[in-house]
Amino acid sequence: MPRAFFPRIGDLAVPTYQDTIRALEGYWADYGCVLMQPYHTELAAGTMNPATFLRSLGPSRWKTAYVEPVIRPLDGRYGENPYRFQHYFQYQVVIKPAPADVLDLYFGSLEAIGIDLRRHDVRLVEDDWEQATLGAWGLGWEVWCDGMEITQWTYFQQLGGFDVELVPAEITYGLERLTMFLQGKGSAFELEWAPGVTWGEVYRQSEREWSAYNFELAPVDVLTRRFGEHEDECRVLLERLLPLPAYDQVLKASHVLNLLDARGALSVTERAAYIGRVRDLAREVARVYLELEADGDAAA
Amino acid sequence: MATLLLEIGCEELPAGACYEAEQQLPVLAEREFGAAPDRLFIGPRRLALRFDDVPDQTPDEWIKGPPLELREKAAAGFAKKHGVGADDLVERDGFLGVERPGRPLRDVVPERLDAIVRGLSFSKSMRWDDSGIRFSRPVRWRLAKLGSESIVGTTSFGHRFTAGAIEIPAADAYEESLRAAGVEPDASERRRRIVEGLDAIGRWSDPAGVLDEVVHLVESVLVLEGSFDERFLELPERVVVTAMQSHQRYFPLGGNRFAFVANGGEPDLVRAGNENVLEGRLDDASFTFERDVGVGIDALAERLGAITYFKGAGSFADKTERLQRLASELGGGEATLEAARLAKADQASELVREFPDLEGYIGAEYARLAGYPEAVSAAIEEQYLPDASGGPLPQTESGKVLAAADKLDALATSFSLGHRPSGSRDPYGLRRAAIGLNRLAVEGGLVVPRSLLPDEVRGFVEERLEGLLDLPVEFVRAARASAVADLGGVAALARALYEERESDAFEGVYTAYDRAHRLAERAAEDAAQEVDRELLKEDAERALADGLAQVEVDGDVRRALESGATLAPLMERFFDEVLVMDEDEAVRANRLRLLLDVRDVLGRLGDFSQIPR
Numbered sequence: 001m002p003r004a005f006f007p008r009i010g011d012l013a014v015p016t017y018q019d020t021i022r023a024l025e026g027y028w029a030d031y032g033c034v035l036m037q038p039y040h041t042e043l044a045a046g047t048m049n050p051a052t053f054l055r056s057l058g059p060s061r062w063k064t065a066y067v068e069p070v071i072r073p074l075d076g077r078y079g080e081n082p083y084r085f086q087h088y089f090q091y092q093v094v095i096k097p098a099p100a101d102v103l104d105l106y107f108g109s110l111e112a113i114g115i116d117l118r119r120h121d122v123r124l125v126e127d128d129w130e131q132a133t134l135g136a137w138g139l140g141w142e143v144w145c146d147g148m149e150i151t152q153w154t155y156f157q158q159l160g161g162f163d164v165e166l167v168p169a170e171i172t173y174g175l176e177r178l179t180m181f182l183q184g185k186g187s188a189f190e191l192e193w194a195p196g197v198t199w200g201e202v203y204r205q206s207e208r209e210w211s212a213y214n215f216e217l218a219p220v221d222v223l224t225r226r227f228g229e230h231e232d233e234c235r236v237l238l239e240r241l242l243p244l245p246a247y248d249q250v251l252k253a254s255h256v257l258n259l260l261d262a263r264g265a266l267s268v269t270e271r272a273a274y275i276g277r278v279r280d281l282a283r284e285v286a287r288v289y290l291e292l293e294a295d296g297d298a299a300a
Numbered sequence: 301m302a303t304l305l306l307e308i309g310c311e312e313l314p315a316g317a318c319y320e321a322e323q324q325l326p327v328l329a330e331r332e333f334g335a336a337p338d339r340l341f342i343g344p345r346r347l348a349l350r351f352d353d354v355p356d357q358t359p360d361e362w363i364k365g366p367p368l369e370l371r372e373k374a375a376a377g378f379a380k381k382h383g384v385g386a387d388d389l390v391e392r393d394g395f396l397g398v399e400r401p402g403r404p405l406r407d408v409v410p411e412r413l414d415a416i417v418r419g420l421s422f423s424k425s426m427r428w429d430d431s432g433i434r435f436s437r438p439v440r441w442r443l444a445k446l447g448s449e450s451i452v453g454t455t456s457f458g459h460r461f462t463a464g465a466i467e468i469p470a471a472d473a474y475e476e477s478l479r480a481a482g483v484e485p486d487a488s489e490r491r492r493r494i495v496e497g498l499d500a501i502g503r504w505s506d507p508a509g510v511l512d513e514v515v516h517l518v519e520s521v522l523v524l525e526g527s528f529d530e531r532f533l534e535l536p537e538r539v540v541v542t543a544m545q546s547h548q549r550y551f552p553l554g555g556n557r558f559a560f561v562a563n564g565g566e567p568d569l570v571r572a573g574n575e576n577v578l579e580g581r582l583d584d585a586s587f588t589f590e591r592d593v594g595v596g597i598d599a600l601a602e603r604l605g606a607i608t609y610f611k612g613a614g615s616f617a618d619k620t621e622r623l624q625r626l627a628s629e630l631g632g633g634e635a636t637l638e639a640a641r642l643a644k645a646d647q648a649s650e651l652v653r654e655f656p657d658l659e660g661y662i663g664a665e666y667a668r669l670a671g672y673p674e675a676v677s678a679a680i681e682e683q684y685l686p687d688a689s690g691g692p693l694p695q696t697e698s699g700k701v702l703a704a705a706d707k708l709d710a711l712a713t714s715f716s717l718g719h720r721p722s723g724s725r726d727p728y729g730l731r732r733a734a735i736g737l738n739r740l741a742v743e744g745g746l747v748v749p750r751s752l753l754p755d756e757v758r759g760f761v762e763e764r765l766e767g768l769l770d771l772p773v774e775f776v777r778a779a780r781a782s783a784v785a786d787l788g789g790v791a792a793l794a795r796a797l798y799e800e801r802e803s804d805a806f807e808g809v810y811t812a813y814d815r816a817h818r819l820a821e822r823a824a825e826d827a828a829q830e831v832d833r834e835l836l837k838e839d840a841e842r843a844l845a846d847g848l849a850q851v852e853v854d855g856d857v858r859r860a861l862e863s864g865a866t867l868a869p870l871m872e873r874f875f876d877e878v879l880v881m882d883e884d885e886a887v888r889a890n891r892l893r894l895l896l897d898v899r900d901v902l903g904r905l906g907d908f909s910q911i912p913r
Contacts, residue, residue: 057582081587082583083580084587085585091346097429098428104346107460107461109740118461119566120565120566120569120570120573121522121563121565122461122563123309123517126314128314129426139424139436141312146573147548147578148559148576155428155438167426167428167429180580186576186578186579186580186583229610236689264606267606267608268606269608269611272584
């Protein structure tokens with residue numbers, strides 16, 4: 001396997017945040033992944049990108065890798081806590097079906113970004129993944145490097161309530177944790193994003209402002225109405241057999257739910273009910289997507 | 301005879317799956333090879349079995365078919381079923397049958413190894429290809445060595461990062477080959493070395509019990525020590541310990557030191573990384589802690605309306621109201637009621653959302669920081685006690701009351717929603733709650749009025765008393781039927797009855813009760829509503845009625861028994877001199893009522909019919 005796409009990484013004393021992303025891009029592109037770009041609406045996890053969620057369904061082979069900004073309103077801390085953000089980045093890799101040497105492939109990527117596996121303590125620690133809003137679950141691990149959780153690793157088993165036909169491996173690198181480890185930093189704000197520019201300089205103000213919006217200003221009544229509108233629109237689109245735009249409505253409804261949650265507008269029971277509504281939509285989208293794919297009509 | 305080694309190579313199995321496999325492999329091996337393995341090697345990347353003396357040949361098999369006289373009717377069908385011609389059937393002891401000669405072991409090993417792989421069942425399993433196999437994590441290689449011969453596969457794999465594929469020259473060289481490749485395959489040896497390493501470092505502790513998991517988180521044992529910045533010692537101790545144990549599986553060494561177990565790497569690098577991670581965790585916990593403290597426990601308590609206790613049981617605000625009422629009914633004072641108001645406040649805290657195990661403990665810390673008296677804070681901290689069989693009880697009075705109120709509410713609420721424990725399933729922890737409530741009453745001396753327990757709950761709780769007290773159950777059952785007003789009183793009565801079982805007073809009460817009970821029970825519906833003194837014609841029955849009026853059974857059990865025993869001679873005289881079944885219906889009804897009264901008065905001391913004589 002060629003690992004020379006980004007040869008400079010080996011020469012660097014400390015790779016920047018963007019060096020690490022470039023090295024991952026190079027490694028997975030060389031492996032044959034389609035390099036996707038971040039999706040155009042708010043996602044709480046790279047898994048929700050249709051390039052993972054929908055492409056993991058059905059019988060078609062698929063390999064992709066991409067950076068995904070994840071938006072989790074509830075996790076914002078006004079830029080004060082260097083471990084919690086309402087907006088951060090994942091590097092997402094999906095290989096479907098997972099080849100027998102998929103773990104070795106993954107460990108190869110760690111070497112490609114400058115982790116010497118013989119000098120560090122890299123381990124796979126049980127972590128079973130479940131996402132209620134997507135009706136999805138899988139088994140896998142969190143990957144520890146000297147105690148730092150740098151990756152979530154999952155073999156999908158069900159998505160949208162459907163058993164996967166070919167079992168994909170999903171590899172989700174937490175880019176902040178990973179680069180904190182690589183740069184030996186105790187705070188994400190101190191990470192060197194590019195030479196001379198820190199992560200904090202790029203995003204701290206954004207954390208402050210978005211935390212204020214998420215926790216204090218997001219309009220609850222408008223959001224509540226919007227949730228219903230996204231739900232309705234999703235169903236209309238499904239009737240027209242357009243699962244891809246319908247899926248965007250699921251994503252938007254899911255984000256609205258997360259905002260309502262951050263605003264403290266939902267009791268536990270209400271929250272569970274909203275999650276159930278998003279899950280129902282996700283199941284319907286998955287069902288229609290699979291039907292179309294079976295008919296050979298799905299946009300490939 | 302030969303040595304057989306089977307290895308199932310996996311991607312990293314969870315510790316729980318390792319323990320499940322350890323339980324099942326001997327049984328599966330017995331089924332497939334007719335013998336339990338001599339050695340079992342369990343770890344995250346491999347499950348292996350070694351048989352030291354397996355016959356080279358499987359035993360001959362005789363499949364018995366129909367008796368000779370049914371040859372015409374049944375032979376053809378039987379032969380077809382077993383894949384032979386009817387002429388190939390063999391006669392033995394008056395029966396037809398099929399002779400299957402034994403097969404060489406090497407021929408059957410692949411299919412039997414496969415049967416073992418497919419036979420293992422895990423509480424959580426997955427599929428990863430189209431083999432149809434479900435396993436805890438993907439199986440990536442199989443190896444079977446018979447002596448030095450490879451029957452299945454050719455290689456094993458050593459330590460994931462320091463050794464690649466390795467040769468196992470022979471079945472009995474398995475351990476040494478792996479050790480040379482950086483893997484300790486024997487779980488008990490890994491455990492021994494971990495404990496040895498921890499002991500060598502110092503006084504380690506493991507309050508959350510992570511050692512069992514850590515044994516299966518490594519194939520190679522490297523025990524290291526680290527430390528963190530002393531400023532984190534300002535955090536409540538259990539917050540620090542929980543951050544270490546629940547996320548990182550570290551072992552606290554006291555102060556700012558900790559130990560951990562790595563699977564390899566350069567010690568200085570690995571230590572520095574882990575120290576960095578723990579400081580990050582603690583820093584994050586500090587942020588969370590400070591935010592909670594900034595909100596304050598009173599404001600947290602006001603947020604409980606938005607948090608569901610459990611489905612159908614209302615919010616934690618509802619639970620709080622019930623706790624306050626119960627605490628007051630249990631005689632709780634001002635501090636207890638204050639504690640009840642704040643008891644669940646930490647359910648609204650960020651720290652408990654992060655570390656659920658800290659509930660109670662962290663609420664108490666927040667109450668202390670808000671300046672509440674120790675009686676309030678201690679009660680909040682002790683409300684979940686006793687939380688384990690034989691675990692400690694609350695030390696403070698306010699803690700006992702709050703702990704009892706919490707359990708009473710959990711029981712009453714769950715039962716009212718139909719959540720009774722069934723079999724081994726007890727998701728709401730109701731057995732533990734019932735036992736805890738009994739222990740608070742019996743060992744803690746807390747007065748728990750039985751009237752606070754709805755009937756069904758009362759039955760459930762008092763049944764647990766039977767197992768808890770070291771007394772024959774009949775005495776506990778007898779006492780349960782008494783009029784004693786509180787749970788601890790039932791236990792005390794049961795013990796007193798048992799201790800007095802040989803005394804004259806007990807004998808007297810027992811006899812009187814027994815005679816009254818036997819006769820009156822048979823004719824209970826004929827009895828009058830109440831005793832009419834005008835209808836008492838005989839001296840003996842008047843004497844019994846007078847005697848009964850004198851009997852005092854509430855209070856000290858021994859005195860009550862002596863008082864009750866005064867009825868024994870009166871009863872004897874009554875039965876000697878009075879015919880209960882008088883011809884006059886009214887007289888008869890009156891006498892039956894008198895006997896029922898005797899039974900009921902003495903019955904306040906318990907249902908003596910439960911006690912065999």
